[in-house]
Amino acid sequence: MSVTDDLLANNARYAETFTGPLPLPPAKHVAVVACMDARINVYGVLGLAEGEAHVIRNAGGVVTEDEIRSLAISQRLLGTQEIILIHHTDCGMLTFTDQDFRDSIHAETGIRPAWSAEAFPDLDTDVRQSIARIKSSPFIPRTDSVRGFVFDVATGKLHEVK
Amino acid sequence: MSVTDDLLANNARYAETFTGPLPLPPAKHVAVVACMDARINVYGVLGLAEGEAHVIRNAGGVVTEDEIRSLAISQRLLGTQEIILIHHTDCGMLTFTDQDFRDSIHAETGIRPAWSAEAFPDLDTDVRQSIARIKSSPFIPRTDSVRGFVFDVATGKLHEVK
Numbered sequence: 001m002s003v004t005d006d007l008l009a010n011n012a013r014y015a016e017t018f019t020g021p022l023p024l025p026p027a028k029h030v031a032v033v034a035c036m037d038a039r040i041n042v043y044g045v046l047g048l049a050e051g052e053a054h055v056i057r058n059a060g061g062v063v064t065e066d067e068i069r070s071l072a073i074s075q076r077l078l079g080t081q082e083i084i085l086i087h088h089t090d091c092g093m094l095t096f097t098d099q100d101f102r103d104s105i106h107a108e109t110g111i112r113p114a115w116s117a118e119a120f121p122d123l124d125t126d127v128r129q130s131i132a133r134i135k136s137s138p139f140i141p142r143t144d145s146v147r148g149f150v151f152d153v154a155t156g157k158l159h160e161v162k
Numbered sequence: 163m164s165v166t167d168d169l170l171a172n173n174a175r176y177a178e179t180f181t182g183p184l185p186l187p188p189a190k191h192v193a194v195v196a197c198m199d200a201r202i203n204v205y206g207v208l209g210l211a212e213g214e215a216h217v218i219r220n221a222g223g224v225v226t227e228d229e230i231r232s233l234a235i236s237q238r239l240l241g242t243q244e245i246i247l248i249h250h251t252d253c254g255m256l257t258f259t260d261q262d263f264r265d266s267i268h269a270e271t272g273i274r275p276a277w278s279a280e281a282f283p284d285l286d287t288d289v290r291q292s293i294a295r296i297k298s299s300p301f302i303p304r305t306d307s308v309r310g311f312v313f314d315v316a317t318g319k320l321h322e323v324k
Contacts, residue, residue, distance in 0.1 A: 003190045004244050004309055010209025011320045018318025024252055026200040028165045036216040036232055038188040041205045044212070047172025054198040057219045059232040065277050066228035070198055070221040072267070073279060077254055082166050090186055092239055105234070111300045115227050117235060138273045147166055156180025158173045 022051035024078065030054070031074040033130070034086035035061035035093075039153045042086070054080055060093040061086055062118045062126065063133040072139040081142050083134060086158070087127050088151040093119045123150050127161040184213035186240065192216070193236040195292070196248035197223035197255075201315050204248070216242055222255040223248055224280045224288065225295040234301040243304050245296060248320070249289050250313040255281045285312050289323040 031054040034042050042048065042055050054074045056067055063085075074080045098117045106112040120126035127148035135143045149158040193216040196204050204210065204217050216236045218229055225247075236242045260279045268274040282288035289310035297305045311320040 002244060002307055003192050004246055004307060007190075007192070007208040007210070007246065008320060008322075011207055011318075014207055014209060015318035020201070020318060021252060021315040022201050024199075024201075024254060028169075030165050030169070031198070036193070036218045036236065037186075038213050038215050038217070039182065039184050039186075041210075041212050042217075043203045043205060045173055045176055046169040047176060048169070048203075050203050050206070051200050053200050055200070055204075055219050056198045056221075057217050058228055059218075059235040064228045064231075066220055066226045069226075069275075069277055069279060072275070073221040073254065073263075074198065076267070077258065077263075082164060084166055084169065090183060092186055092235065096239065101235075101239075105238070105301055109300045113231075113234070113301055115231055117231060138271050139267055139275055145164055145166060153183040156173075156177035156182060158170060160170075 026051070026053050026078065026080055028052040029079055029081045030084060031056060031071055031080045032084045032086065033061055033063065033067055035059070035088055035091060037088055037091065040086065040088055040151055045151060045156070045158070054078070060091065060118050060120065060126070061130070063130040064118065068137050068139055071134065075140060075142055082145040085127055085130050085148040086151050087123050088153055089123070090153050091123065094121065124161045188213070188215050188240065188242055190214040191241055191243045192246060193218060193233055193242045194246045194248065195223055195225065195229055197221070197250055197253060199250055199253065202248065202250055202313055207313060207318070207320070222253065222280050222282065222288070223292070225292040226280065230299050230301055233296065237302060237304055244307040247289055247292050247310040248313050249285050250315055251285070252315050253285065256283065286323045
């Protein structure tokens, strides 16, 4: 049995008490952009129920072209209005540099990625960078409520970055 | 009060019973790539607890350069070995075309996105496309367990795409 098989057994139990379908557009008109970190259960952290918010996640919770794509679809086609960004303490992205990561891939595979790993040395600075990327995009129509937070993996609390 | 403020009040309650910190590497050595759809609570659907799996999400659950970046970091730096892809029924990505989406942005803003919206007309075909993109990447070292599923928003069940 792989871990994937174990998780499929969990899904069968989840479906036993599942009631659906809910509507497609998020009921709370919110999109969340969070780090992929395993310790951030976004539904738990924000007290969200199924159907309430779009959840976009990647390594670091950074904003690249693909997050602009997702946010553009979220706002333009599905009516979300507020954006919440979540980085977190003890993030893996603080532990290496773009240069080292790309060098190691180059050394191992002979191919250098054309993309940046988006590693960053300071959490608050990178949250502000992600907000700035959203606000500067011509494709995101509603940017009056874009707020960024750091999730503390020790306490479970969100700290707002001003 | 904005919705964001409401969710911050939820976070204060979440933190009251939170116990941490857990280790950084995902305990189950799994990375999940899922659609951002509000109805997919990934932790619930797969019975995951905090700390067990990386969760990567975007519009459609598709694999673009940014998901390759996240998966490369997940496997190379944080030791994940299996990948689970989750698309779902009633997906917004089935309801429009790239051409229409980019035309509408062009008409409204005067700027045409350089990226594709990654809309798709068939769920199973797009799951296979996402698997193919992962398996063809030189930057993802472990691709022997990459499995794709469609989540049924009516029943809560995952259906594997073969």
